[in-house]
Amino acid sequence: MGRHRAGRAGHPENAAAFGFTGRDGTNKSGNPQVRLMALIECGTHAIIDAAFDSIARFSEHKLARRLLASLxxxxxxxxxxxxxxxxxxxxxxxxxxxxxxxxxxxxxxxxxxxxxxxxxxxxxxxxxxxxxxxxxxxxxxxxxxxxxxxxxxxxxxxxxxxxxxxxxxxxxxxxxxxxxxxxxxPARQLSQLYHQRWEIENGFAELKNRLRGAGFILRSKTPELICQEIYALLTVYQALCALKVHAAEQGEVDPDRISFTTTVQLARLTTAGQTAANPQVLCAARLEVVQELLNDLLPSRRDRRCQRLKKPPRNTFEAKRRDEPRPPSHVSYSLKVTGNPGHLSSPAKTP
Structure with a gap:
């Protein structure tokens, strides 16, 4: 399960369709958000199915029922x-x-x-x-x-x-x-296998951070176009996962060792030059990308842990609420020279 910021906060259609965080979906700050849930393969991070909807009205359990048909x-x-x-x-x-x-x-x-x-x-x-x-x-x-x-x-x-x-x-x-x-x-085998559940967290990190970019907000102003953007992100992510798996098969290595960040970078560099390319050119470009991915393999996955700690806020300013009236923007200023600075021990001499 992941949360996507669903468009511009000031647009009422997105706010009405998706809602906001908080127990009752009425948090008075931030952007509307989408709750997204996916079935992801542990080994390849490929998306088997995904469902998303309003974060205010649809819990994880409700969205999970939409994925049952793909099991x-x-x-x-x-x-x-x-x-x-x-x-x-x-x-x-x-x-x-x-x-x-x-x-x-x-x-x-x-x-x-x-x-x-x-x-x-x-x-x-x-x-x-x-x-x-x-x-x-x-x-x-x-x-x-x-x-x-x-x-x-x-x-x-x-x-x-x-x-x-x-x-x-x-x-x-x-x-x-x-x-x-x-x-x-056996119990020990299942216990060791459950550790692989964390691969879905890596998959969401790839989809939300490395592909979209940190702090990226969906730009559309209507719910229909928000859904279109999400489908586009899922489609591109699936294509990149397929490219990773193809490279891993060619190199006979674990897909975990193919860098998703490098895959995104290579895809961005090569896609612009493939406009109206014929099948031969596309095949040659794919072979070149696969070889570059195999030349930049990640080290074998190491054991690690991540503390469940909340990051401190960047500042301590109070969050602005959407229903809070804005202060007047047309103001007048007055300026007064206070004279001798307090840190000087004696008055400055005038020429």
Whole structure:
């Protein structure tokens, strides 16, 4: 999921169509924004499908339902802990897609039976069943029957991060998966695989920052043209990902080692000279770009971490609200020479 600034803040059509950030979508500063959600391949960052709409009226869960048609049997869908829920889990599982989603650690999911790899099978209850079980726990009662819900496999694990100064940080994780057979999908293998979910963050960084440019605001003044701009960005991004994958296949390297920044730069340099070019010229240009990409490979991906810290504001001035009246622009000024500067110990001599 990502947010796009959706055009000029002063235009009422974009404000009405997309809304603003804030709990009720009525934040009184900044630009209208679009909420965009995408299905992205972990290895190539290629976009399988994307959906976007008003940030004020459409949550992540609502947009996720628009992507269900693009899920296929045999896929493994990774998602963070904001998505786990009985209804959405069932909709995704009905497509034949496998799931490995992070869930919140405070969810109470009693084990039905424990598997040899340390994972266990439980039930993700319906909302009504979850409330019933919660009341039973509060009053110290043991449920008389199994709850209604989805049969899931739970994997609890920890990740220890050691830095160069020998300090260690331990974080707990909990995964829920529809892969119930521990022999088909061992707990350790799934835990290591979930780390790949962060590739979608790299994909959004490529789309929003490296392709658009930092601070770029969609320029259109109508919602229809805003949508056209977003589709254009997604199309260009997909084409660049395809070029990266083609170069990786030619060089027999991991697509992670093909620089997206270099791909964008080369595409910009070569596209202007390909107007009305014939197929032979286009093929030769592509071969040249591929070779340059392979000559500028990134080093192998290293382990890293990013602190969840909010950047300090650039200034402390109060944000201007859209409904705040502007101060008068026609003013008059008066100037008065105050005389002897305070830092001088004696009056300056006059000639």
């Amino acid at each position: 296929r049997p045999g896929m493994l869908l990774l998602a963070d802990r904001n998505f786990a829920g009985h209804e959405l889990w069932g909709l995704v599982e009905a497509t034949g897609c496998h799931l490995a989603w992070r869930i919140k650690k405070n969810l109470v999911l009693p084990p039905l039976w424990v598997l040899p790899d340390g994972s266990y099978v439980s039930v993700m209850p319906t909302p009504a069943e979850g409330q019933r079980l919660g009341n039973a726990r509060f009053h110290g009662r043991t449920p008389a029957r199994l709850p209604h819900g989805h049969l899931v496999r739970i994997i609890d694990y920890t990740v220890t991060v050691r830095s160069q100064d020998e300090s260690a940080q331990v974080e707990k994780f909990r995964l829920a998966t529809s892969l119930l057979d521990h022999r088909q999908a």
